[in-house]
Amino acid sequence: MDCRVGGRPTLVAGTRERFRRARARRVRLAGGDVVCRAGAGRHADTRTDRPHTGSGCGGARGRRRSGHRVRGSRRVAARRRRLRVPRDDGHAAMTSNTGQRPLEGFTIVEMGNFIAGPYAGMLLADLGAEVIKVEEVKSGDPFRAWGKGLYSPAFCAFNRGKKSLTLDVRQERGRDVLLRLADEADALIENFRPGVMARLGADYETVSARNPRIVYCSLSGFGQSGPYRDRPSYDTVGQAMGGLLALLTDSDDPRPRGPALADSLTGLFGAFGVLSALMARERTGAGQKVETSQLESVAAFVGETLTFYEAQGMVSNAWTRPRLAQVYGFDTTDGKQLAIHLSSPPKFWEGLTDAVGRPDLRDDPRFVDRNARAEHYNELYEELAPLFKQRTRDEWLALFEQHDVPGAPAYRVNELVEDPQFAHQGIRIEHAHPEGDSVTAKNPLNLLGTPLTYDVPPPGLGEHNEEVLSRLGLTADEIATLRQEGVIGERGPAALGS
Known part of the structure; x- marks a missing residue:
């Protein structure tokens, strides 16, 4: 197969591609030597302060792109990623750019x-x-x-x-x-x-x-x-x-x-x-x-709704998933709210009945298993709602933790920013700028080898x-x-x- 880009054949499936991959992935050198990974075809921009990572690796000279001009010094060498090969002591391989963010240079x-x-x-x-x-x-x-x-x-x-x-x-x-x-x-x-x-x-x-x-x-x-x-x-x-x-x-x-x-x-x-x-x-x-x-x-x-419709003819609405997944929200005596998601494991239903002091609900034919509770969803809510108005939200959350109930406070943002887990995860990102300070929520990814920064x-x-x-x-x-x-x-x- 001869696929072409700009008039030149690209490295696609075939002998040359298999050779390139083998050369990149099956490096076996002793002593932790640093080598260039083959086939990293991106060019470095030498007009900026980005490091030229291709130097010292036998990087090819920059080529003129077909179809447009490339100024002489703009992309003069291929960017080569550097890979540290496994050591004899069996430790895992480490990339030499550990600490850099994954898309540095793009x-x-x-x-x-x-x-x-x-x-x-x-x-x-x-x-x-x-x-x-x-x-x-x-x-x-x-x-x-x-x-x-x-x-x-x-x-x-x-x-x-x-x-x-x-x-x-x-x-x-x-x-x-x-x-x-x-x-x-x-x-x-x-x-x-x-x-x-x-x-x-x-x-x-x-x-x-x-x-x-x-x-x-x-x-x-x-x-x-x-x-x-x-x-x-x-x-x-x-x-x-x-x-x-x-x-x-x-x-x-x-x-x-x-x-x-x-x-x-x-x-x-x-x-x-x-x-x-x-x-x-x-x-x-x-x-x-x-x-x-x-x-x-x-x-x-929301592809789940399509799958259910095609399989069972079910047309989902706002209450379909809460009913099937046993999701509830309740008001507490201090005017706050909390949410519960029991899903299907019986232990969570049992823990909830113990937390609210109603283990007898487990023997009620309307609530004996998940399917029964889904069918009688509104009736179960009516049984539970008055109970939750007897304690504060914090008291209920403490009982949830004691009985292993999947529940959480239904926070508004002013409450979220005060939560210790929110602070622990470092979600709040602060920036100063001549036009004003700003706060944003961090990227949810935590890459431990190439950590993200927000400078x-x-x-x-x-x-x-x-x-x-x-x-x-x-x-x-x-x-x-x-x-x-x-x-x-x-x-x-x-x-x-x-």
Whole structure:
């Protein structure tokens, strides 16, 4: 099989690929020598302060990419990952970059607004990628204005760890800058309506022709094709179409409620897709298009409902899973609330009956097993609800711990931030910035060999214009001209101070 990228054959299945993998994975040298892993085909950017990890490893000289020019010093050597081979004493192999975040050295261009695109970009920034957020010149990401100034909590929640470049991509010179950024990037993420990037001259076909190794991720409401392709969509539309909203609202009160789950899920799956495509590129040498949508993301998230419907004809509603999984919520005497999830192990049902002082409920035919309790869900709730109003929430939680009952306080955020386990997990991330302080929730991943760090706050609008454009080879005079022509805007903190 002869697959080609830019006119050159890639390393795919076959003798050369098997040889490359064997050479990378079956290194057997004594004494813990450091060797280069074969086949790591990404280039280092010598115009920045990133270390050139290919030196000393016999790295190949940078090649001219087919279909576009690569400036002489921009990518002059292949980035080689370094692997420490097993020692004779039997200790596990350790990578020489232990302590670095997993995506250190990768660059991602983000053209995202609101949540889905920015959330995908932030997740990858947490993993160490350099994420350059391209924003509208005067106002930037619309979420910036959801507060005072252009640094709102709504913006900060989804944009830590990034660099901001303001750019009018509708102008020819702005489009040229965007394409040059994409030439040097590992991935591009966008969440515009299908067709917008093509009208801007930066669609996948255009970008990949210049940079065949790029991973191009498009997030949308309904997909890049099909009868709903051109419809506008925001989070609630995605929740409604994907079947989630019907599981969160009461049929007697259809008003939507709760957080932006469709947007967040789409961003999460988008980041997952980018990581998958980057891994595939390590084997094939080629980038690819990644697509997902709110419709697909939400439908997958609630996929259990589809499986039950096709198997049993069951049409789930807001009470289906709580009833089957034995989930309850109760008010306590101090006006607080708690939640219980018994699932199917009998020991948890027995522990609850002991905790509430009603072991006789175990012998009631209506509650004798999980199926019976599911059928008589409302009746069991009516038996339990008055009991929980006899003690405070803390008293019940102590009894739950004593009897091994899966339960928790139903926190609001002001209570959550005071919880000792929340503090122990280090979930609260604080950042200081000239435009204001911010607090975000950390990435839930804990990678012990390559730990995540959160050193970079959400950026001010255009804060990194000079840095990013200088790395592209633009002089100070050229940058000033772009600013005068409105192709770029003022740097955020500088603009505020003027």
